[in-house]
Amino acid sequence: MRVCIVALWFLVCGMARAEDDAAALALPGADAAANASPGSASLLAEGALTRAAVRTGGEADAQRVSVDVSEDARVAPNWRLVFGDRLDVDWAGTATSGQAINTLKQAYASWQPRTDVLLDAGRINARQGVAFGYNPTDFFRADALRAVDSLDPNSLRDERLGTVMLRGVGLWDGGALAAAVAPRLADQPRAASFDLDLGATNPRARWLLTLTQRITADLSPQWLLFSTGSQPPQVGLNVTSLVGSSIVAFVETSAGRAPTLWAQALGLDGAESLHACAATGLTYSAANKLSLTLEYEYDGAALDRGAWAAARDGSSQAYGRYREFVLDQQELPTQRAAFVYASWQDGLARHLDLDGFVRVDLIDHSLLPWVELRYRWPQLDAAVRWQDYIGGRTTDFGAATTRQTWQLLLDYYL
Amino acid sequence: MCNRAAILKRASHAARCGWRILGLCAAATAAAVAVTVAAATETAADAPVDAQQVLAASDAIRNPSRSFALTTTLIEYHKGRETDTSTLQIYAKADGASGQYRNLIRFAAPSRDVNKLMLKNGNDLWFYDPSSQASVRISPRQRLLGQAANGDVVTVNLARDYRAQLVGEEDIDVGDGMPRRCRELALAAVSADVTYNHIEIWIDAVSSHPAKAKFYAESGQLLKTAYYRRYQRELDADRPTETVIIDGLDRQWVTIMRYSDYAWRDVPESWLQRDYLPRFKPE
Secondary structure, rough: OOHHHHHHHHHHHHHHHHHHHHHHHHOOOOOOOOOOOOOOOEEEEEEEEEEEEEEOOOEEEEEEEEEEEEEEEEEEEEEEEEEEEEEEEEEOOOOOOEEEEEEEEEEEEEEEOOEEEHHHHHHHEOOOOOOOOOOOOOOOOOOOOOOOOOOOHHHHHHHOEEEEEEEEEEEEEEEEEEEEEOOOOOOOOOOOOOOHHHHHOOOOOEEEEEEEEEOOOOOOOEEEEEEEOOOOOOOEEEEEEEEEEOOEEEEEEEEEEEEHHHHHHOOOOOOOEEEEEEEEEEEEOOOOOOEEEEEEEEOOOOOHHHHHHHHHHOOOOHHHHHHHHHHHOOOOOOEEEEEEEEEEEEEEOOOOEEEEEEEEOOOOOOEEEEEEEEOOOEEEEEEEEOOOOOOOOOOOOOOOOOOOEEEEEEHHHH | OHHHHHHHHOOOHHHHHHHHHHHHHHHHHHHHHHHHHHHHHHHHHHOOOHHHHHHHHHHEEEEEEEEOOEEEEEEEOOOOOEEEEEEEEEEEEEOOOOOEEEEHHHHHHEEEEEOEEEEOOOEEEEEEEEEOEEEEEEOOOOOOOOEOHHHHHOOOOOOHEEEEEEEEEEEOOOOOOOOOEEEEEEEOOOOOOOOEEEEEEEEEEOOOOOEEEEOOOOOOEEEEEEEEEEEEEOOOOEEEEEEEEEEEEOOOEEEEEEEEEEEEOOHHHHHHOHHHHOOOOOO
16 A cells, blocks of 8 residues: 555656646747847946944945946957946035046957967956955055945955056966066056046056966966065965865965065065965855855964054054055955855845855954845846944954944946 | 666666665656556667767767857746846867867856856866956856856766666657657766766667756756757757756756857867956957
8 A cells, every 4th residue: 555655656746747847848938149248348337325333423324326337349350458447426424516436447458469379558457366355466456446335355356446567478278378567657546536546556667477387187276476676576376176066275375575564554664574475265165056165364464463462552643554554455454364255146035145254353353244135137236235343443343433334236237 | 677777776876865766756657657668678678779879979969079159048937937048158169188078158148247257177167257357266066057057058078977878768758749769878977076976868769869868966866857959950960959957956947048159160279278268358
């Protein structure tokens, strides 16, 4: 009897599956490539409403409108023009006149005389690194941010200035060699709304060599050699490896002789010494579209536990200058930090994505949690963001002027 | 039936438990269709074939013989309602050493994803976002395309990665009301680094056209069922222009993949480098 029931159950299951298959095979489909884009230009318009709790009491409201455009046009068989620009207009409180900040992200010409040789000239966003929260080999990141709309590392990479440079790339089966030379074009960053801000990206002459070579099917390390001219060269390394079918392990590291960040921030005549920086971790991908990244970060040029405690207890002016400097340089203020990032596409419902990260200063144990809930329509996103600076008054994250911040966003893609 | 179950069991030792359940299911189903299955088994016994050759012939139908490009449009349905569409441009080139395909995939729609790239060279997968100029290595399991796995959109030579055994013959209807006599093969992965642990595939006995496939995890869990259909003359052969994928966990999720714009296309080695991703420009 029991066997008959089991047999009947499987028979019913099989029939249900056959019905499901028949229903699926009767679906209409759609005209192939109906929505395909030729892929030359894109535009993002974003509106944001922000309410932040001020640490000293009260709340601060702000509004922002941003327009981000990009164009990648082939103007001749071997020539391309690449352009990317972002305009942010912020209104604080109820002020009627907004503050505009324009970021010319990229504007360069690219010549490709052969399929394996390229030459680029102009403002180029030459981004390096395989880590997520801290990129010690991303040598052109210093002073590259004009406006910070989000603390999400992906947004920080999206919205930064490129560096004016001449770059050549040669590729072969399994490897590539690139050389970039960036001249000195100005002295100081400038805050004027539509300034090209060449002083931020090209304050001194620099060059970068990168070499990638596949060693095994799974291992293609990238070596970097970077020099600012006045300082000894820095070496860098990026390595990734697959662990099973769902984990990617990564190591990003750089090393070289340089003054400490404290000495650089305060303009002190500090002796150069060998410093190493690193970010290493794992990204795990689950079958349900959840990705989780754990990253350990080390900045040997930043302040250690004792020096950080002394800085917090010392001159508030020096402390403030140091914080501002490391923020602009996109360095860590203390030597050790951790970063946890989770991204869950369609996590809570279809088209409803949940992303979040936590930055933890492992020296003073202050932290920054950030969460975004985003719903996606075909050309429109609606999102709500929350972040909180948690920690004592002079800690890494506790020193921020705001505590909790809520933000509502609308993104339109064209 | 016992022979069928034995072959399936040999196909994946690691999936023993899952196959046991499938064996029960198959046994129960067979009680209702015993005559048909027995006839299929007899036919298979009468005409022994090289299962690996059958699979290779089927690969040749899905995969053109040299570098090519095509456009793939994915339409997702849940409970019969369209929920998502995306369009990809795919460039494929066989690797001289392994015989396996390397793929460069450009997202052409929707707008938010335009010009994002995925590079697949074996299990070396990179995702590139042009807005951040960032190339991020991703694992084979990471999904970028809604319900579809990355492995579903790339060109794969199954005969390179799986060992095939003939199970029997069966009539398969791909939705056009014209059942085709197909050989059923059980495929067992020859290495652990493939997307699916084992596969059942039904291949037209006359034309070598793949008609249906069922893809399984190591646990024996059915991950998806695929139907290959709407064959048209493309790149010197009749090739499927549509694949219907039914999710194994929730059969209400269906993805239809439509293939168009097949073209022979030289794919330079430089395109298949991670360092080239920021410089790739579609033509």
